[in-house]
Amino acid sequence: MASISSDRVKAQLDRILSSAEFRSGERLCQFLSYVVEQALNGQSGSIKQYTVAVEAFGYGDDFDPQSNPIVRMEARRLRRALDLYYLTHGNEDPIRIDIPKGRYVPVFLDNPVTSEASDSSECSSPNPAQTTLDTSEPAIAVVMFENLNEENDYFFFARGLTAEILFSLTRFSGLSVLGPLTQAEGQPIDYYKLSHEYGARFVLQGWVRCYGSKIRITTDLTDASTGKKQWSNTFGYDLEETSLFEIEDEVAGQVAGIIADGAGIIFKKLQSETYPKHIKFSDVTMAVLRYNNAMVTLAPWDWESAIVALNDALADQPENALLLAMLANSYYADALFEMNLVPDSSSKMEGLAREAVSLDPDLQLARYNLVVINAFFDRPHKCIARAKKVVAMNPNHPRVLAGTAVAVTSVGGYELGWEFIETAKRLNPHYPSWYHFVNYLVHFRNAQYEAAWEEAQKIHMKGTWLHPLFRAAILGKLGRAEKAKPYVNDLLATKPDFLKRPREIIKLLFVLDEHVGMIWDGLCEAGLGELA
Secondary structure (H helix, E strand, C coil): CCCCCHHHHHHHHHHHHCCHHHHCCHHHHHHHHHHHHHHHCCCHHHCCHHHHHHHHCCCCCCCCCCCCCHHHHHHHHHHHHHHHHHHCCCCCCCEEEECCCCCCCCEEEECCCCCCCCCCCCEECCCHHHCCCCCCCCEEEEECCEECCCCCCCHHHHHHHHHHHHHHHCCCCCCEEEEEEEECCCCCCCHHHHHHCCCCCEEEEEEEEEECCEEEEEEEEEECCCCEEEEEEEEEEECCCCCHHHHHHHHHHHHHHHHHCCCCHHHHHHHCCCHHHHCCCCHHHHHHHHHHHHHHHCCHHHHHHHHHHHHHHHHHCCCCHHHHHHHHHHHHHHHHHCCCCCCCHHHHHHHHHHHHHHHCCCCHHHHHHHHHHHHHCCCHHHHHHHHHHHHHHCCCCHHHHHHHHHHHHHCCCHHHHHHHHHHHHHHCCCCCHHHHHHHHHHHHHCCCHHHHHHHHCCCCCCCCCHHHHHHHHHHHHCCCHHHHHHHHHHHHHHCCCHHHCHHHHHHHHHCCHHHHHHHHHHHHHHHHHHHC
16 A cells, blocks of 8 residues: 555556446446545544445435445446456556455555457456466356447446456356457357356357337357357346346346356266266266255255265365355255154254364355254244345355255244245256245145145155155145145155154254244144154
8 A cells, every 4th residue: 555656546546437337337437536635644543334324325314234235236347347347458567456255344455457458359358367278176157248238328237247257157066167368249159168268168158139118138059069059148127117137136146147157058068978978077076066956955865975075075175165055954954854864863963064164264155054953943033143144155156045945944933934945946947856845834834835835745755754744734724635645655655654753754844843833733634644
């Protein structure tokens, strides 16, 4: 800071504020101008949520930072806007202005030039450090979204949307993200180059077009190794009803959820292949893929493969937080479904989860484990309190949202669970069938038995004792004991000791005594009571 004069910082501030991204973002300009001026005036200590809201944004003296998150939200957007600015036409600026995460006080740094202009490449990256070929995990290249409007009015929006999507994708474990890459005007994407020189397995590109107040965003995901399109979607909005920032958040979340979640397109595509045929993955990536596959199928043999792969990878990397978190969750699945794959898995999972959190406090999966484990051990208050914080870490991760929804619903957080599960479904329309558990339980508890039966038919967990239990219990409540018989028989075949300790087994997932009672009543009315 001492080596950078105030005049140079002010000149850099003017450069940023006059850029396309900031010219159209009044609040971003207000935020950045205020914090920079305060810092230059020696008033860094006064830069707080309250002062930013009142002095920069014009809120009244009664502004409450606890109930109004506007400053935190705008700070997140400002950090991304600055990152995008320095990745593009601010790349060679002499000074870098940053707002470190968790703070609002800016820092001023010399900005080393990180790239040189390309003269002939069809697809160049503004950051060569991100383009080193690395086949240790699958990579997705994000090409700067193209503005198709004749005027340049929405150029900043195309760039901002690209930045939002990049940010969302980088928060998924087991996936490298390259970009934003720039495409030469009029030139097609060189998939071969992206695959062989950049190490990208998938390429995401998009286009933005406006018609009056209507805006349309088209996105394509292509397999770089084959050039074949894997997915395409079009999003439409009315700018009179939705702000550009809201559109950025929603589209980025949906794209990330659809393609990068463990149940999303990328991992499904990779899991369906013979891995070495296409790319040589590390033991860590293989373990991540095995785990993702087990999360989708829930099959005991897939969980066993995941546990073996995770332990093999941990033998070489014993302090890998991601592997520890996945192993903790695999042990949780073992305990929940009573697969008996690991001796005393229920007593080991919490220690693994806490170790993962201690190694990487910002790893969402590690903290998610503590949510489901608290539900498993019937700690409702801890489960719900942690759930809200975990979802806030990455609200675009459908699988974490869904697992959290199941946990909080099982301990009585019905409204929160419903909210989480509906968001998860919206983010990833390709979601696995167990997402319907929340709706099933809520309808069952509210005596909406026909609605619960509809949800039960959407849950396909064959090979687990839950599959027949869901159907038999609700059919019992509907008075359809004859139709329930095959499911009762299947339950007893899948779980031979069920009648010896029915309430204990039901409690594994349904947790609350109220839930256990109503499920057991349904099973008894389905004919299980006579057998007991």
